[in-house]
Amino acid sequence: MHVKTGRTWLVYTLIRLGIFAVVLAALLLTQMTPFIAAAVAAVISLCASYIFLRKPREQLAEGLYEARHGEAKQAKRLPEKAGSDEENEDTVVDASDLDAPQK
Template sequence: MKRVPAAVRYTILRLLAFVVPLLLLVFLTGLQPWVAAIIAAIIGLCVSYIFLRTPRETVAQELYARRHGDKPTPHDDEDSEDAALDASAATPEASSAADQRGRGEERQTEDHPER
């Protein structure tokens, strides 16, 4: 027998958390259906937030695993950027040239404030 997916189980539990209070409010209290629907939605939200934490987290983990699969996390560009920063910090000429370029751009924007 196949196991019911966590998303289906969570959806059914969320629907029950809404439908049961809705039916109770409509048939036992005699409220108008639209008022009962609003109250049932609030009750269902509270019940699912408090009591359905584990199924919600299971669904989130399954969605994450399905979305990302076995793909490795790419870090190549971060490593190359770190290496470039380390190399520029190691040579004082490169860092002083970058500082002078930055000061030149500041001076240029002070001369022409509309840029």
């Protein structure tokens, strides 16, 4: 999985840099100040990659999660048991009622 994550990271980075370069070149051709053009190109490329590169970004995030947690392949994390939060709250409230002085 490490090789696939590395390849995904490389492809994702190259596409983002390509988007940035194209937008920057277009902005510089319009005689925009280079510093402002670079900032605008960075924002536009960030937005474009967020919108259009969802699949590679999710693959990269999944690979990083697996590498961080040392798991070979995790399909999905199991959700918490339904109502567990409410049950915990009820337990705490019941315990505090037992500690309260009786009238």
